[in-house]
Amino acid sequence: MNILVCGGAGYIGSNMTAMLARHGHNPVVYDNLSKGHKSAIRNAQFVRGDLADYDLLVETIKKYSIDAVMHFAAFIEVGESVADPLGYYYNNFCNARNLLQAMVDTGVNKFVFSSTAAVYGEPETIPITEDIAKQPINPYGDSKRAVELMLSFLSKTGKMNYAALRYFNACGAGEDGTLGEDHQPESHLIPLIIQAAMGKREDIKIFGNDYPTHDGTCIRDYIHIEDLCKAHLLALDKLDDEAELIFNLGNGKGYSVLEVIETVKKVSGKDFTVITGDRRPGDPPVLTADASRARQQLGWTTDFPELEIIVESAWKFHNANPDGYGD
Numbered sequence: 001m002n003i004l005v006c007g008g009a010g011y012i013g014s015n016m017t018a019m020l021a022r023h024g025h026n027p028v029v030y031d032n033l034s035k036g037h038k039s040a041i042r043n044a045q046f047v048r049g050d051l052a053d054y055d056l057l058v059e060t061i062k063k064y065s066i067d068a069v070m071h072f073a074a075f076i077e078v079g080e081s082v083a084d085p086l087g088y089y090y091n092n093f094c095n096a097r098n099l100l101q102a103m104v105d106t107g108v109n110k111f112v113f114s115s116t117a118a119v120y121g122e123p124e125t126i127p128i129t130e131d132i133a134k135q136p137i138n139p140y141g142d143s144k145r146a147v148e149l150m151l152s153f154l155s156k157t158g159k160m161n162y163a164a165l166r167y168f169n170a171c172g173a174g175e176d177g178t179l180g181e182d183h184q185p186e187s188h189l190i191p192l193i194i195q196a197a198m199g200k201r202e203d204i205k206i207f208g209n210d211y212p213t214h215d216g217t218c219i220r221d222y223i224h225i226e227d228l229c230k231a232h233l234l235a236l237d238k239l240d241d242e243a244e245l246i247f248n249l250g251n252g253k254g255y256s257v258l259e260v261i262e263t264v265k266k267v268s269g270k271d272f273t274v275i276t277g278d279r280r281p282g283d284p285p286v287l288t289a290d291a292s293r294a295r296q297q298l299g300w301t302t303d304f305p306e307l308e309i310i311v312e313s314a315w316k317f318h319n320a321n322p323d324g325y326g327d
């Protein structure tokens, strides 16, 4: 299939692009390179473009005879979204609407959407199933939820079949450890701890140790990037017949911030300074997925559920690329 990968130069998008190529698809990356890395694009055609550019989207879809779209291009920082809600709704919602309009106008009707556990807000039950209340507590989560609702209504017109995939904490490096996380600036836990282990930052700060968890630090469900991408391939295959697919993507096993720090220490063999700071606003104590729907309906299985394996792949990437992609 010819697949337009919006945001295909970013962390998840570039891993997805590489996996699509490995599986015989023809990915076309569409990315404005504001956050992504051109050197992370593997085995794909590349169009430098912005999702706000309707004409270029239509031209690209026609030029490459696109059959389906995977959409990874979004802002992802919760704190930034609180400071700039309009920027988040514009990029994450308005631009997704623009992309969908271009798809409808060119007759492309298969769409895989990167959603997030942030649509649940502070869930009342753990592990999280897809049908609990969606009550996002920040503009990031709400902008993603708004796109989900738009997709749901659009699918009912018969013009779009879609999969909304709600990611828990994507991490690790794919393609044999060569495609890893390099966010600018970095705010994600595992790369930050690795920077501390590499001596690139003085310490790692734990955001709060007074949560109601076994060691007082927040618990998250860390999912290896390759496992995450695999679910997209499976979902894409279903979109010929299914109008609406919604799945949580996580391992269902939670690790605390302290446990992640200990794992990085073990994998790296390095010691480093750990300090405890205040809670970060908007962090729920525990987020873990019940992903049984994806397992049952997609036949999805995870190959790398162990945190140590995930951290090893990330460690390998950061050691090989101490300054990230450098572009």
Ligand SMILES: O=c1ccn([C@@H]2O[C@H](COP(=O)(O)OP(=O)(O)O[C@H]3O[C@H](CO)[C@@H](O)[C@H](O)[C@H]3O)[C@@H](O)[C@H]2O)c(=O)[nH]1
Pocket (backbone or CB within 6 Å): 076, 077, 078, 116, 117, 118, 167, 168, 169, 170, 187, 188, 189, 190, 192, 204, 205, 206, 207, 208, 218, 219, 220, 257, 280, 283, 287
């Ligand atoms: O320097 C740091 C950075 C993070 N944390 C904690 O580590 C955990 C993980 O944080 P982070 O890596 O920032 O991920 P999340 O805030 O859990 O959010 C991720 O997971 C969400 C889905 O759950 C996605 O929507 C987001 O895009 C993605 O960043 C949280 O408890 C943070 O409070 C620290 O203690 N210190």
